[in-house]
Amino acid sequence: xxxxxxxxxxxxxxAPDGMTLLLESTSEGVYGIDNTGACTFINRAGARLLxxxxxxxxxxxxxxxxxxxxxxxxDYPECDCPIFQAFRLGQPCRVDAEVFWRRDGSSFPVEYSSxxxxxxxxxxxxxxxxxxxxxxxxxxxxxxxANERLAQTNEMLETQVRQRTAALSAAxxxxxxxxxxxxxxREQERTRIAREVHDELGxxxxxxxxxxxxxxxxxxEQDGRTPEDAHRVRDHLRGKxxxxxxxxxxxxxSVGRIITDLxxxxxxxxxxxxALEWHAHEFLPAAELSLDWRMEVxxxxxxxxxxxxxxxxxxxxxxxxxxxxxxxxxxxxxxxAHADALSIQVSDDGRGAEPQVFEAHDAYGxxxxxxxxxxxxxxxxxxxxxxxxxxxxxxxPLEHHG
Numbered sequence: 001x002x003x004x005x006x007x008x009x010x011x012x013x014x015a016p017d018g019m020t021l022l023l024e025s026t027s028e029g030v031y032g033i034d035n036t037g038a039c040t041f042i043n044r045a046g047a048r049l050l051x052x053x054x055x056x057x058x059x060x061x062x063x064x065x066x067x068x069x070x071x072x073x074x075d076y077p078e079c080d081c082p083i084f085q086a087f088r089l090g091q092p093c094r095v096d097a098e099v100f101w102r103r104d105g106s107s108f109p110v111e112y113s114s115x116x117x118x119x120x121x122x123x124x125x126x127x128x129x130x131x132x133x134x135x136x137x138x139x140x141x142x143x144x145x146a147n148e149r150l151a152q153t154n155e156m157l158e159t160q161v162r163q164r165t166a167a168l169s170a171a172x173x174x175x176x177x178x179x180x181x182x183x184x185x186r187e188q189e190r191t192r193i194a195r196e197v198h199d200e201l202g203x204x205x206x207x208x209x210x211x212x213x214x215x216x217x218x219x220x221e222q223d224g225r226t227p228e229d230a231h232r233v234r235d236h237l238r239g240k241x242x243x244x245x246x247x248x249x250x251x252x253x254s255v256g257r258i259i260t261d262l263x264x265x266x267x268x269x270x271x272x273x274x275a276l277e278w279h280a281h282e283f284l285p286a287a288e289l290s291l292d293w294r295m296e297v298x299x300x301x302x303x304x305x306x307x308x309x310x311x312x313x314x315x316x317x318x319x320x321x322x323x324x325x326x327x328x329x330x331x332x333x334x335x336x337a338h339a340d341a342l343s344i345q346v347s348d349d350g351r352g353a354e355p356q357v358f359e360a361h362d363a364y365g366x367x368x369x370x371x372x373x374x375x376x377x378x379x380x381x382x383x384x385x386x387x388x389x390x391x392x393x394x395x396x397p398l399e400h401h402g
Contacts, residue, residue: 029046266278
């Protein structure tokens with residue numbers, strides 16, 4: 001008879017109850033305390049967060065184990081602990097601004113809630129649920145820093161916008177003042193030209209008309225004259241012709257002078273460099289100023305018409321400034337041109353001025369020069385001190401010109 005084989009099985013483990021399964025299934029730390037603060041139970045997640053074995057925590061005062069100090073290390077009295085207050089007063093609490101301490105002495109930011117255990121109207125302890133919020137706190141701190149940087153950036157941008165708006169408003173006001181001044185100057189120029197036309201050309205034309213009328217009258221009387229009278233009248237007529245010729249020459253000179261004031265013909269016929277030299281040698285001696293002239297410009301260098309006119313007008317304004325304001329005796333002019341830049345310097349030995357004078361809102365001549373130069377990428381530099389004269393410098397790029 002064949003023997004039967006027997007297998008001996010280990011006795012089955014007792015099945016965990018529903019509460020144990022619930023406690024062990026959560027990632028949050030959960031523990032209970034009695035009315036003395038001693039731990040009655042703790043789940044594995046909670047023990048792991050605190051760095052203790054489960055069995056070493058049961059029966060120990062949890063405030064002394066994990067809540068004994070504030071984050072800065074100062075003592076945290078048990079009487080101030082919200083967890084203990086919760087079950088002593090029978091009121092739940094929720095806190096997210098404190099730390100729990102691990103077995104190794106390190107701490108971590110924690111969010112915890114404490115709910116009292118009440119049976120038949122009596123408080124028998126509390127259940128505490130807690131979670132490590134290190135990552136959440138780091139994210140919150142990072143978000144706060146980002147918000148602070150954003151706020152700083154917004155404030156900086158708003159400041160820049162305000163500054164640029166103020167600068168644009170000031171520039172717009174300056175442009176309006178400059179435009180008003182330019183219109184005033186144009187109107188003064190129109191008035192001056194009208195006066196010259198009226199006073200010089202008008203008087204010359206009136207004189208010519210009178211001479212023509214005299215001619216007509218003498219010619220009508222010619223038939224009744226004796227040969228001697230006719231000869232005498234002819235001599236008078238020749239004198240009148242010479243006088244009329246002089247008047248016509250004066251009229252032509254006046255027209256030429258007015259035209260030159262409006263736009264020098266030498267600029268069109270001989271170019272910018274000849275126009276600069278002509279203007280300096282005509283304008284300054286007329287104002288009884290001695291001139292020290294130096295110009296070094298390579299042959300063949302020609303600026304486009306618009307730029308040549310702008311440079312000439314800036315040069316005119318430089319010399320006009322000297323005559324009107326400097327009270328100088330001598331003017332030194334240096335003009336140099338290289339492959340990439342044109343430089344014009346006008347220096348005087350006059351009274352000079354504080355630098356801020358040339359930045360004033362009513363320094364229209366300086367503003368006009370800077371506007372003309374800036375339009376073509378050039379720049380005006382002014383060096384001046386009281387009693388030391390002034391130097392106006394024009395820097396003009398030539399990179400696009402041969």
